[in-house]
Amino acid sequence: MSSEPNPDQPTDPDRPEHTPDGPERLLRWLERLPKVAVFLSVLVITVAILMTPGKAGAVLTLVLAGASGYLVYATWPRHTARASRLARVVVVLALLTLGVGKLFL
Numbered sequence: 001m002s003s004e005p006n007p008d009q010p011t012d013p014d015r016p017e018h019t020p021d022g023p024e025r026l027l028r029w030l031e032r033l034p035k036v037a038v039f040l041s042v043l044v045i046t047v048a049i050l051m052t053p054g055k056a057g058a059v060l061t062l063v064l065a066g067a068s069g070y071l072v073y074a075t076w077p078r079h080t081a082r083a084s085r086l087a088r089v090v091v092v093l094a095l096l097t098l099g100v101g102k103l104f105l
Contacts (some may be wrong), residue, residue: 023074050098058102065095 030038049060072088079085 004060027074055103058099061095061099063103065092065099068095070091 022075046064051057051058052060069092072092075086079088
């Protein structure tokens with residue numbers, strides 16, 4: 001079977017030839033969102049999670065750390081500057097530390 005496109009079959013310009021999956025799909029979806037809305041949403045969610053007391057706050061902080069870690073993993077090849085990578089890892093480690101600290105306080 002040939003992998004060349006069929007000239008008799010109409011092509012949909014909105015559908016890409018390669019359908020991304022995993023981190024690439026998430027990043028493409030995030031890329032289409034308005035930048036200000038993404039920033040404000042993440043800011044509100046982060047402040048709300050960090051202000052939540054007790055075990056629920058600890059679990060939510062650890063979930064936030066996991067989501068941040070996943071985004072760091074997904075965007076790692078795009079950030080070649082050592083300082084940029086280091087800053088992202090430090091933020092994830094800080095969230096992990098806060099989450100674990102909330103568990104025991």
